[in-house]
Amino acid sequence: MGDSYSEFLKQLEDRSRVKQERFMNHIATRLKRPRVLEKPEHPFRGAPDFWHAFTWSEEERIEHFTANFQNAGGHVIRAADMQEASILIAEQAHELEAKHIIRQDESALAELGLEKALPDASIYAWNSNAQEQWKARAAEADMGVVMADYAAAYTGSVTVLSAPNKGRSVSLLPTMLVVLIPLYRLKTRLGEILGQFDQTQTPREQLPSGIHFISGPSRSADIENDLTIGVHGPGQVLAILVG
Template sequence: MSNGTIRGREAFIANVSSRLGRREVPVAAPAHPFRGAPEFYKQIKPSTEENIELFARNWQALTGKVLVVDEAEAADKIGAWLRDIAAELGVTHVSRWEHEGLTALGLDEALDTSGIAVAPWRPVEAGNSEAWPKAAGGANWAQRSELLKRTERCQLGIVWPDFAVANTSTLVLQCSPQRGRSVSLLTEILFAVFRADQLVYRMGEAFEQITRGKQLPAQYASSLNLITGPSRSADIENDLTIGIHGPGKVYAVIIR
């Protein structure tokens, strides 16, 4: 150090070492015998029911709401819950992933009975139908695809996560041409549906399955979204704001 200025890597390390009360800089780097999660943590293997209970408890602690249904009753109960939510929150337009699981549940038909328009994430022809209100926007907005314009006017987005992490109540979403990230980012309300066998206990289990068998960047999704409860931010003067970067209300359905 010269005139209060640190020069060189060795001088910088020596200064840090002295601040830590060490007489000299260690010659060898400290041992780092562990990588990733510790072994005792990896050995925790909850049952499916335990994962369901843990996810639900943590999701509700974040102000989310959970519905657990048996597969035989899934279509009727999920459709009814979705209509109730839409009525309570004044939802008139819904965006959803183009996912076979969601299609099989018949949610479009359930919403149609309440007069709610649905925009599946698939290309649509330009132009506004009567079901989609016009929105004010400049030249940049006018150049966007009709699908994105419709999604921006939806209050609720329906997704089917790839995985759900029980101990953090996190939804793991990989986007694709049929599963746009805008559905979970632009809407005010998120409605997620997934099977109980998609639950994992810890985040590392989800990452392990996502990366398995992949060797090239092109084999990965262009984005991976991790959603843990409603969007929240306290960046400005530690003033907590809900829903500023994404949905402010979140719902999860677990099909067992």
């Protein structure tokens, strides 16, 4: 591709810019007013006011997260600390006879010491060298291990953000997904997490490319309404609440 392709993209870009101006003017004309160029006052931004006051205690958050996540077909267990979490993960891996495991390249996950606990399994840390075919490593993995960046109790969801050391594939391609949730990252409402990505909190250029909310195992009801688990994403999801 090379030069001719970038030339092609540039042509598209030039055309698009001219066109875009006409497109927006057309919208304004249809709305029977001049173009709006100043940011309009948005009096209805976000959830209704009463919702912002809604908050659960830590015990309630744990209880609701667990109930919601399990209702969606996921599993939830608690661990006092990362050490106990490490033992629980190793147990799961034994039970599943997991031969290939992939984890995000985070220090908290390195400290789990899975390599030592599971000497027979091949364990990879995402994107830890430039030669590996990382998507293929994730696709063949029996188990993917990630840290949750946030979690919301009200909907039973975990949030994972992409980064060079945190692949989107690790929470998507393996057969089973293990998510570690430090309790202090477990919020009540979805809005407490979404609000963090607003421009006042995180400027656009600092947003990760992928922000993924995961609320249980991959599912489909497309064949006669019969629930199937693990159609494309992980069919088994284990959330470990740590703390």
